[in-house]
Amino acid sequence: MPDFELETGLGxxxxxxxxxxxxxxAGPVVxxxxxxxxxxxxxxxxxxxxxxxxxxxxxxxxxxxxxxxHARVGVGAASTREIDRDNVLRATFAAMARAFARLPVxxxxxxxxxxxxxxxxxxxxxxxxxxxxxxxxxxxxxxxKVLRDAMMAKLALRHPGYGWETNVGYxxxxxxEGIVRFGVTRHHRxxxxxxxxxxxxxxxxxx
Numbered sequence: 419m420p421d422f423e424l425e426t427g428l429g430x431x432x433x434x435x436x437x438x439x440x441x442x443x444a445g446p447v448v449x450x451x452x453x454x455x456x457x458x459x460x461x462x463x464x465x466x467x468x469x470x471x472x473x474x475x476x477x478x479x480x481x482x483x484x485x486x487x488h489a490r491v492g493v494g495a496a497s498t499r500e501i502d503r504d505n506v507l508r509a510t511f512a513a514m515a516r517a518f519a520r521l522p523v524x525x526x527x528x529x530x531x532x533x534x535x536x537x538x539x540x541x542x543x544x545x546x547x548x549x550x551x552x553x554x555x556x557x558x559x560x561x562x563k564v565l566r567d568a569m570m571a572k573l574a575l576r577h578p579g580y581g582w583e584t585n586v587g588y589x590x591x592x593x594x595e596g597i598v599r600f601g602v603t604r605h606h607r608x609x610x611x612x613x614x615x616x617x618x619x620x621x622x623x624x625x
Contacts, residue, residue, distance in 0.1 A: 419468060419550075420467065420468060420469070420549070420550055420551055420552050420553045420555070420556040421551075421552075421553055422454070422456055422552075422553045422554075424529055424543075424545065424551065424552045424554075425454070425529065425552065425553065425554055428526070428527040428529070428541075428543065429526070429527075430525070430526030430527060431453060431523060431524070431525045431526050431527075432453070432525055432526065432527045432528070432529060432554065433451045433452060433453045433490075433518070433521060433525040433527075433528050433529070433554060433558075434451070434452050434454070434528075434529045434530075434531075434548070434552050434553070434554025434555035434556070434557065434558045435449060435450070435451045435452075435514050435517060435518065435528055435529070435530045435531070435536075435555065435558055436449065436450060436530075436531040436548065436549055436555050436556075436558040436559040436562055437449040437450075437510050437513055437514060437531070437562060438470070438559065438562040438563045438565075438566045439566050439586075439587070440506050440510060441588065441589075442586065442587030442588045442589070442607070443587055443588065443589045443593060443606055443607055443610055443612055443613050444498065444570075444573075444580065444582065444587035444593075444603070444605050444606045444607060444613075445498065445566065445569065445570050445573065445582070445586065445587035445605060446495040446496055446497050446498060446501075446513075446566070446569065447495065447496045447501065447506065447509050447510050447513045448493065448494070448495045448513060448562045448565050448566035448569070449493070449494050449495070449510070449513035449514040449516070449517040449558075449562055450491060450492070450493050450494075450517055450557075450558040450559075450561035450562040450565070451491065451492040451493075451494075451514070451517040451518045451520070451521050451525075451528070451558060452485065452489050452490070452491050452554050452555075452557040452558040452561060453489060453490040453491075453521060453523065453525060453554070454489045454553055454554045454557055455489070456553065458488050458489070459484075459485075459488050459489070460484065460488065463481065463484045463485070463488065466481055467481070467485070467553055467556050467557050467560065468549075468550075468556055469549040469550050469556055469559055470549065470556070470559040470560045470562075470563040470564075471549075471559075473560060478560055478563060478564050478567075479564050481560055482560050482561045482563075482564035482565070485557045485560060485561055486561065489557060490521055490522050490523060491521070491561060492516075492517045492518060492519065492520030492521040492522075493516075493517050493520060493561065493562070493565055494512075494513045494514065494515065494516025494517035494518075494519070494520060495513050495516070495566075495569075496509035496510065496512045496513040496516075497509075498604070498605055498606065498607050498608075499604075500512060501607050501609065502607060502608050502609040505609070506607075507534065510536075511534075511536035511537070514530065514536045514538070515536055515537070515538060517558075518536075518538050524540075525540065526540065526541065527540060527541040527542070527543065528540060528541065528542045528543070529543050529545055529548060529552050529554060529555055530542055530543070530544050530545065530548065530555075531544075531545060531546075531547075531548035531549050531552075531555045531558075531559070532544055532545075532546065532548070533546050566586065567586055570582045570583070570586040570587055571583050573605055577600075577603050577605065579596045579599060579600045580592075580593050580596035580597070580600070580603075581593055581596060587605075589612055594612070594616075597613070597616050598616070602616065602617055
């Protein structure tokens with residue numbers, strides 16, 4: 419379970435950053451930056467913060483709302499157009515930078531999940547498996563996951579047939595079948611091989 423030791427070891431104001439959505443065939447990359455003060459969090463919220471993949475889906479929205487109420491949070495996203503133009507890593511860094519810029523205070527240091535550091539203009543420490551090791555990164559993973567899932571659910575209402583309300587843009591058999599039946603949308607990542615291989619004349623962007 420993540421703890422707060424990495425944050426306290428850096429000193430000053432520290433935020434954790436995590437992203438969601440590098441791998442899907444459709445939809446944006448979403449990042450969150452979270453500055454936590456464990457003393458300000460309700461005990462049940464503090465105990466529940468973990469890697470978003472380990473938090474029950476039904477629990478995530480209320481937990482994300484509590485984090486946003488009791489912590490300082492910034493969120494940012496990068497569109498499919500940016501992903502196709504710049505590649506997914508650069509788009510991820512752009513989403514992280516936007517989340518960082520939207521924090522209400524400037525941190526002294528940043529903990530980022532993964533092994534690549536985005537250019538943020540301050541000290542950045544990468545933490546492989548950070549959402550299982552850092553409380554702030556875990557909180558960021560929950561906020562980003564809930565926000566992106568909600569974005570994909572809204573897109574699913576406008577573009578039914580791809581299963582985005584459940585697969586959130588990932589490459590499931592149902593998603594593939596939707597592309598075959600309805601074509602590729604502007605929300606698909608045309609630079610991703612599974613999608614680009616299906617960009618036949620019958621599956622040009624049409625929705």
